[in-house]
Amino acid sequence: MKKLLSLVRAVARTAVASVVAVALAALPPFAPAARAQGDGLKGLAADAELVETRTEVPRLLPAAAYEMKDGVVVIELSEYAGYAGLIVANGGLAPNPESLFAKKHGFQLKINLSEEESWSALNSGKIAASATTADVLAVYGRQFGVTVPAQIGFSRGADGIVVRSDIKRINQLKGKTLATAQFTEADFFLRYLAQEAGLAVAMLPDLAAKPDPDKINLVYCADAFGAGDLFLRDLKAGRTRLAGCITWAPKTTEVVDASEGKATLLTTNRNLLVVADVLLVNKGFAQAHPEVVAGLVDGLLEGNRQVRDAPDAHAALLEKVFGWEKGEGRGELAKVHLSNLPENFAFFSGAIDAAGSFGGIYQSAVYAYGAELIKNPADSDRFVDLKALKAAEASGAYAGQKVAIAPIQTAGGASVEGDPLLTKDIRFFFEPNSATLDQKVQKNLDDLAAIARLLQVSPGSTVLLRGHVDNAMINDFRKQGGEPFVRQMALKAMELSKNRANEIRRLLVERHQVDAARLETVGRGWDEPTSKVSDENRRVEVQWFTIE
Helix, strand or coil: CCCCCCCHCCCCCCHHHHHHHHCCCCCCCCCECCCCCCHCCCHHHHHHCCCCCCCCCCCCCCCCCCCEEECCEEEEEECCCCHHHHHHHCCCCCCCCCCCCHHHHCCCEEECCCCCHHHHHCCCCCCCCCEHHHHHHHHHHHHHHHEEEEEEECCCCCCCEEEEECCCCCHHHCCCCCEEEECCCCHHHHHHHHHHCCCCECCCCCCCCCCCCCEEEEEEEEEEHHHHHHHHHHHHCCCCCCCEEEECHHHHHHHHHHHCCCCEEEECCCCCCEEEEEEEEEHHHHHHHHHHHHHHHHHHHHHHHHHHHHHHHHHHHHHHHHCCCHHHHHHHCCCCCECCCCHHHHHHHHCCCCCCHHHHHHHHHHHHHHHHCCCCCCHHHEEECHHHHHHHHCCCCCCCCCCCCCCCCCCCCCCCCCCCCCCECCCCCCCCCCCCCCCCCHHHHHHHHHHHHHHHHCCCEEEEEEEEHHHHHHHHEEEEEEHHHHHHHHHHHHHHHHHHHHHHHHHHHHHCCHHHHEEEEEECCCCCCCCCHHHHHHHEEEEECCCC
């Protein structure tokens, strides 16, 4: 995952800024953020982390094939435990004649560490391979000349949304402003949740701009650590310009700990598996050297297996190559799920039932960024090439492996109590005065699938289906029989609303094989109207509770 996960451990904040400056040097220059006028602030120094909001995806250098020299393949990774499999298979970072790659596949691997998002270097053949998250591919689209031969794994807690302590769910971010880093998995993480909550996202040029009251508003920093710093400084100064930030560990914890109770971690991706790392290979090189791609994938799978089977035995190597303190490697490995062969196939086919799939995450990113930014989206199939995975399967080396993704649970487990992570109203079309869903209406089927996807990408999460009916007839009932008749009809409305919620639950279990234990229902009758429009009150409210 291309993120500044641990630079704060080793270098000062100024050094981070210089790394970011190098990373952005090949792209069209950012303009400084506009002067901050909110809360009486003046001058750029107050918001030094802010950069210009991009209204277009950065252009990459033209595609060209990488050329291997002296049997050494150069790849680039960032300092992240999720890449442990490749590092273990190589025995470190340097070319190694004793590595699995050399002994079994006849080439040596050189792993360069960089926190730059060097997509232009990969595209133009300066390096052979790298890694990123599936959502990034959707952003760069057709200009990105790469092949995706394998999934590396899922991030399980590195990304998080830190907010003011009074904010309890995504829906409460409506009309508020948060800071993050643009076109990163942090940007996508917030956009994904906003989309599921039925909220649009507005990109502000700076903090002086007026927030859109009907959207979640974003301003951008050069990196997600800067977003955390900016939010924390606002909290300490008593300013209310920002409601939160989307950043990466360990900055998530640092902000909460330093906030003196003013900030809280709303959610992480520990049990929301939509941040998935994939291997990227320069397309021209992959076409010319399929045997090297097969070797890379085999080494990845074998390395992942070794780390999964004995994480403690390999944590020391990560500490050595990354310069981490003793004992830190095991903690970082706990934040990732390294994918095996069957999980790879399930990820790319969409059959995985406890995490996001490649196609699902990719398409979610297209929708989340919208036509405003992704004007001519490419199909996800453009990138995927499973020949190396199929070769690994045919070898029999990974026979017996099984899909094994499960929720990471603290105390108590998931329960439908307190505040859900998000909630949204869905207008299902039922037959008149009935709890029978009209399955001829395509929107009904689409909405059922959307609820199933919520549960799919977050193992252990639960959904509360709250049924509602229209309240437009209350005055007519009062005229017909007074308050006793109103109370009588209110009981029937409560029963109908519960039956409608139960119908949605039944269909989710039968049509989408959702575990019934993850679905609860309640009927609210006409007691909670949300609109003066009758049709909009005939709805099922979906509340999503995730484990943290």
